[in-house]
Amino acid sequence: MANLPEKLRLEIVTPDRLLFSGEVDEVSVPGVQGYLGILPGHAPLLSELKIGEIMLRQGDRRVYFFCSWGFLEVLPDRVSVLAEIAERPDEIDVSRAQQAKDRAEKRLKSKDPETDFNRAKVALERALIRLQVAGKAGVGRLGAGS
Amino acid sequence: MPNLRDVRRRIRSVRNIQKTTRAMKFVSASKLKRAQDRVVAARPYANRMLAVLNSLILRVENKEHPLLKRRGSGRILLVVITGDKGLCGAFNSNIVKAGVAFLNEHSQAELALTAIGKKGYDYFKRRPYEMREQYINIMGKLEYGEAKRIADFIIRQYGSEALDEVYVVYNEFKSVIRQRVVVERLLPIGEIAGLGMNGSAQLEYLYEDKPQVIFDHLLPRHVEVQLFRAMLESAASEHGARMTAMDAATTNAKEMIDRLTLNMNRIRQASITKEIIEIVSGANALAE
Structure with missing residues (x-):
């Protein structure tokens, strides 16, 4: 090899x-x-x-x-x-992602038959991953510093 | 003979116009730089996508994707990309002219329009064509999401067989002082193979999904990228056109100021001469 x-x-x-x-x-x-x-x-x-x-x-x-x-x-x-x-993690708008997450969760819980569940699910997933990645920005920086 | 004060006022107003056009020229120059960078930045994505499509097209059995299939040209959609603002020379009118020429050429088909940019919309909304959609004030802050939304809307209409062909007319960015009006077919997608053939296209890949699945998902994206590129080119061209137009306007203003200043001096001199003659002839009259 x-x-x-x-x-x-x-x-x-x-x-x-x-x-x-x-x-x-x-x-x-x-x-x-x-x-x-x-x-x-x-x-x-x-x-x-x-x-x-x-x-x-x-x-x-x-x-x-x-x-x-x-x-x-x-x-x-x-x-x-x-x-x-x-x-990049530092480009992610955390508050916007948080809002998107809350909105999507509310939509998924609602019993309104009009709700587009698939769209809400995708939005929720996107928001969750954004938050997860944004959270790692801090960890990465700490790790590099120590 | 015009009044001295009027000429002075005229000079002042021309000078103000010159200041405005010069400022607009500099603003356009800096915006142009940014728009050009974006055109360049969008290239890697589009090129890699083409390369991947090229390698995929050799491996998929079913090339009968609806976006590739020709259905004749009974119903045509023309996407007109102009700017939202004027003061950029013949930039918008060239597009409108090309659009009208295209529509006349295809008058036997059922025609519809989609306008991106206010100027094209303003022109065509008063003409007897069907305006399907218009997107105003998006060229200033162009984002991929916007192009995607428009392309998806067009693809949906095309997919439901409400359209047979889609063309785009836009200004291609040649150089700062040169734009070229081009009419391109967006759908059905023409030949992809052969466009970006390179070494990696011949490689045998492993696929996570079936090539067919990836291929089918990539095609609409390809259309989005094409539209996005056309919009970026148009935005860069607009700033280039405005910069050139404002440069010419500034030069013209300078010439006008020179001419008016000459005129003003002539008037002033004439009035002084007149006064002297009056005094001299008055003195002569007294001496007699």
Whole structure:
């Protein structure tokens, strides 16, 4: 296995920008069938992504991103994530996510037959993951400082 | 001969206009820079998507996706992308002209319009065409979500077979001083294969889902990206056009001020000469 690449070149792009580009040791993404962990030397793979968090590891440092629908292209030394929405933890508007969560929960509890449950469920999931990723911003910074 | 005070007033007002046009030029220049950056920033996503679509199209058995299928051209939707504001030279009128030409060319079909930008809407709402949707004041702060919403609406109409073809007319950003009006077909999606063929397109991938599923999900996204790109190009072109127009206006104002100043000096001199003649002839009359 002498010719396995040691690092992965990761690019996270959204329709408006290049969010991340750099070398990483490991990346984990929310595939449609569940989370996928990718290490250097992975076989070429294509997958759709759903709402979830993208984790990348550089040495001991872990960075998290929020991601809502996208897709993933894996080559042995290169990973491209094309996310429709992707945000850094510090970009997430926590109060807005909290509001969205409350709103979605209320909607899911309501007995109104008009309620679009699927939409509310997606909104709730999105809000929950946003809060989760935003929460990790603090943890990451603390960890790096100590 | 005009009054000296009138000419002075005129010069002052032209000078004020010049200040405004110059300020607008600088504002457009900085907005242009940002809009250009966004066009560039949107490219990686669109390119990778094309590459993936290209590699997928070789592997899916069923290429009969509704968004790819031609159904003739009985009912056509034209998406007109203009700016929301004027003062940008022929930017908006070029689009409107191209739009009218397109509509005349396809007059045998059942036509409908969707306007993105106020100027196009203002023009076409008074004409005998069906205005399906209009999106006003979104070009200033353009977001992908907006393009997605519009594209989804169009795709839904197309999917329910209420439309056979969808075209977009917009200004393509060539350079700061050059825009090109283009009419592009958005739906049905034409040839994807061959557009962005590169090394990775030939690779054999593992798929989490069936290629068909990914392919079917990607196609509408491709349409969204295309529309988003057209809107970004149009926004950049608008700022470029406005910058050029305001630059020309500033130059014209300068010329006008020069001409008026010359005129003013002539009037002043004439009135001084007149006064001297009056004094001299008065003195002469006394001497006699």
